[in-house]
Amino acid sequence: MGPWKMLREVTATRYITPLRSGGSVPGVVEADDLGTYVVKFTGSAQGHKALVAEVIVGELARALGLRFPELVLVHFDPAVAEREPHQEVRELHASSAGLNLGMDYLPGARDFTPEVAQVFPVDPLEAGRIVWLDALTVNVDRTVHSSNLMVWPTFGVAPPRLWLIDHGAALVFHHRWDGTDPRKAYDFRHHALGHYGPDVRAADAELAPRVTEELLRSITAEVPDAWLADEPDFATPDEAREAYVTYLHARARASEAWLPTDFPSAQELAEENARRAARTRQGRPDWLKRVPDLHGKPAAEQDWSVHLG
Numbered sequence: 001m002g003p004w005k006m007l008r009e010v011t012a013t014r015y016i017t018p019l020r021s022g023g024s025v026p027g028v029v030e031a032d033d034l035g036t037y038v039v040k041f042t043g044s045a046q047g048h049k050a051l052v053a054e055v056i057v058g059e060l061a062r063a064l065g066l067r068f069p070e071l072v073l074v075h076f077d078p079a080v081a082e083r084e085p086h087q088e089v090r091e092l093h094a095s096s097a098g099l100n101l102g103m104d105y106l107p108g109a110r111d112f113t114p115e116v117a118q119v120f121p122v123d124p125l126e127a128g129r130i131v132w133l134d135a136l137t138v139n140v141d142r143t144v145h146s147s148n149l150m151v152w153p154t155f156g157v158a159p160p161r162l163w164l165i166d167h168g169a170a171l172v173f174h175h176r177w178d179g180t181d182p183r184k185a186y187d188f189r190h191h192a193l194g195h196y197g198p199d200v201r202a203a204d205a206e207l208a209p210r211v212t213e214e215l216l217r218s219i220t221a222e223v224p225d226a227w228l229a230d231e232p233d234f235a236t237p238d239e240a241r242e243a244y245v246t247y248l249h250a251r252a253r254a255s256e257a258w259l260p261t262d263f264p265s266a267q268e269l270a271e272e273n274a275r276r277a278a279r280t281r282q283g284r285p286d287w288l289k290r291v292p293d294l295h296g297k298p299a300a301e302q303d304w305s306v307h308l309g
């Protein structure tokens with residue numbers, strides 16, 4: 001076993017709210033350790049595999065030095081949420097009694113939307129590491145309009161940084177184990193960080209050697225047996241764990257085959273932005289050319305009528 005501990009277990013003591021922006025309708029709860037957690041429910045339509053992906057990819061991200069909130073196992077008794085008024089949410093809770101997955105709630109965090117992306121700088125090396133992780137784990141849900149990235153903290157004493165959340169749609173290969181090729185290319189065209197000139201080559205050199213079988217074994221050991229037991233392809237949970245280890249290890253070794261490399265470079269992006277800004281200026285009436293260029297800035301000034309007096 002590596003240096004990794006098992007996930008902590010807590011018990012939900014108070015139900016705060018459902019997160020309706022999430023397709024699986026996670027719930028925010030307070031627990032007996034006074035922590036606040038976003039709970040992904042075992043009874044959701046996404047099923048156990050989404051929770052398996054959350055644990056494996058999230059803990060892999062953490063092990064590789066990316067920012068990812070703590071995961072815990074949450075004992076959930078639907079009785080704590082008895083005041084939830086919506087029948088479909090109540091049914092989700094009823095089918096999730098027992099052990100669920102919790103993620104530390106980041107208070108005040110903002111979703112990394114295209115609007116936030118316009119003003120929030122991301123270092124190409126950090127972008128490269130995140131794209132690399134997504135390509136390794138075949139995460140199809142880190143796109144421009146569904147980034148599953150958050151900016152936190154948004155005010156206060158520390159500088160805001162990117163945090164990863166929601167890896168439920170990663171590891172797509174585990175939906176069909178036979179015939180999945182670890183060398184398969186990754187579709188990165190709509191990746192949320194594609195426009196930051198992600199340095200995936202540097203990330204590959206740094207991270208690939210760190211994805212060892214030992215690390216993968218210690219991470220898959222953190223997945224509760226119950227979430228691996230209903231896999232028809234495997235006789236035991238450990239057999240399933242070993243399949244994840246084998247696949248991800250082989251894929252990490254084969255990065256040359258899937259490394260997404262043709263992102264525009266920082267210089268190409270700067271040139272493209274300059275061209276776009278010039279086109280915008282050209283299209284403006286003379287009086288508007290004197291107005292400061294707002295490219296890449298928030299929409300507060302987009303009502304040009306204020307300049308018409």
Ligand SMILES: Nc1ncnc2c1ncn2[C@@H]1O[C@H](COP(=O)(O)OP(=O)(O)OP(=O)(O)O)[C@@H](O)[C@H]1O
Pocket residue numbers: 019021022023024025026038069103104105106107109111141146148165166168
């Ligand atoms: N740890 C967290 N701290 C603060 N807010 C969070 C956290 N996790 C999720 N959220 C908020 O809840 C929203 C939904 O969460 P998440 O994406 O994990 O749910 P999901 O059901 O897997 O969603 P989907 O599959 O629709 O993307 C996020 O976009 C974010 O706004």
Ligand SMILES: [Mg+2]
Pocket residue numbers: 022148166
């Ligand atoms: Mg999401």
